[in-house]
Amino acid sequence: MVTIRQAEAAKLSELPSAFSFGPLELRPSEGFASASAIALQLSVREFGLLMEPARNDGRIVRREELYAAVWGEPLRQGDRTVGVYVRRLRVKLSQALPTWSFIHTHVGFGYRFAPANQFEAGDAAPKRAF
Amino acid sequence: MVTIRQAEAAKLSELPSAFSFGPLELRPSEGFASASAIALQLSVREFGLLMEPARNDGRIVRREELYAAVWGEPLRQGDRTVGVYVRRLRVKLSQALPTWSFIHTHVGFGYRFAPANQFEAGDAAPKRAF
DNA sequence: CTGAGAGGTGAAGCGACTGTGAACGAGTGG
DNA sequence: CCACTCGTTCACAGTCGCTTCACCTCTCAG
Numbered sequence: 001m002v003t004i005r006q007a008e009a010a011k012l013s014e015l016p017s018a019f020s021f022g023p024l025e026l027r028p029s030e031g032f033a034s035a036s037a038i039a040l041q042l043s044v045r046e047f048g049l050l051m052e053p054a055r056n057d058g059r060i061v062r063r064e065e066l067y068a069a070v071w072g073e074p075l076r077q078g079d080r081t082v083g084v085y086v087r088r089l090r091v092k093l094s095q096a097l098p099t100w101s102f103i104h105t106h107v108g109f110g111y112r113f114a115p116a117n118q119f120e121a122g123d124a125a126p127k128r129a130f
Numbered sequence: 131m132v133t134i135r136q137a138e139a140a141k142l143s144e145l146p147s148a149f150s151f152g153p154l155e156l157r158p159s160e161g162f163a164s165a166s167a168i169a170l171q172l173s174v175r176e177f178g179l180l181m182e183p184a185r186n187d188g189r190i191v192r193r194e195e196l197y198a199a200v201w202g203e204p205l206r207q208g209d210r211t212v213g214v215y216v217r218r219l220r221v222k223l224s225q226a227l228p229t230w231s232f233i234h235t236h237v238g239f240g241y242r243f244a245p246a247n248q249f250e251a252g253d254a255a256p257k258r259a260f
Numbered sequence: 261c262t263g264a265g266a267g268g269t270g271a272a273g274c275g276a277c278t279g280t281g282a283a284c285g286a287g288t289g290g
Numbered sequence: 291c292c293a294c295t296c297g298t299t300c301a302c303a304g305t306c307g308c309t310t311c312a313c314c315t316c317t318c319a320g
Binding site (some may be wrong): 238 | 266268269
């Protein structure tokens with residue numbers, strides 16, 4: 001079985017050393033994430049999830065795909081882990097940036113990672129985009 | 131019994147990764163549909179129906195065939211589900227593109243999927259074709 | 261015109277899916 | 291040994307959309 005460290009290390013090489021995601025600044029190589037200069041305290045899994053925008057730019061990603069990318073193994077039937085981590089990420093991100101939303105649910109499909117500021121309506125991505 | 135997720139995943143592999151349908155842009159692999167840069171909010175079933183043009187280019191399709199393609203099982207006697215979803219699709223599409231029509235009824239036969247703009251009469255498909 | 265059949269429409273029940281809070285155990289550092 | 295963090299799992303609650311139903315409209319044959 002693959003350890004967290006190994007799985008994460010394997011992924012890092014495929015990612016850019018740094019990129020921005022809306023108001024967030026992410027540096028995979030350092031395991032660092034900040035929101036408007038406020039450093040975020042993320043766990044390894046949470047950080048792995050936040051790397052998703054670097055892998056797929058704004059498209060809708062299935063849970064299976066997300067899990068495979070972060071955990072390095074196929075998602076098992078009935079496994080709710082992805083949902084739990086999405087929630088934790090949402091909590092931390094909304095604490096740092098209350099007016100922003102980053103992870104959008106697509107029922108029966110998966111999630112779409114896209115920054116959206118509720119005070120700048122009409123600009124960014126819609127909640128549902130099938 | 132087959133879950134929605136499984137049925138949907140099975141279909142995706144048979145479709146092109148992206149195609150256009152009149153002013154619509156569709157990406158089956160991402161569960162994404164947009165109308166003139168406006169992202170459409172479709173459910174899994176609605177999206178499955180909109181994939182029809184990728185399977186049959188412009189010909190009239192029987193309800194039985196449509197149901198089998200999207201639901202993955204034969205249509206039962208008296209089942210009106212296809213009609214309900216056609217209506218929902220029409221509503222959403224007409225909201226996004228009021229001057230366009232995409233799904234044309236052929237009484238006693240089925241539906242024909244073809245983009246038609248009412249402001250460009252003479253060019254595109256007639257409402258009834260027999 | 262009238263009736264029958266086909267399709268359109270609106271609403272509602274129910275099950276599937278997702279969100280949420282909490283508990284447990286493994287791992288780590290003091 | 292304890293305190294802490296994090297990953298994982300579970301049960302429950304809330305939401306969403308699939309399906310079904312009843313009723314209406316349209317079309318056409320006679």
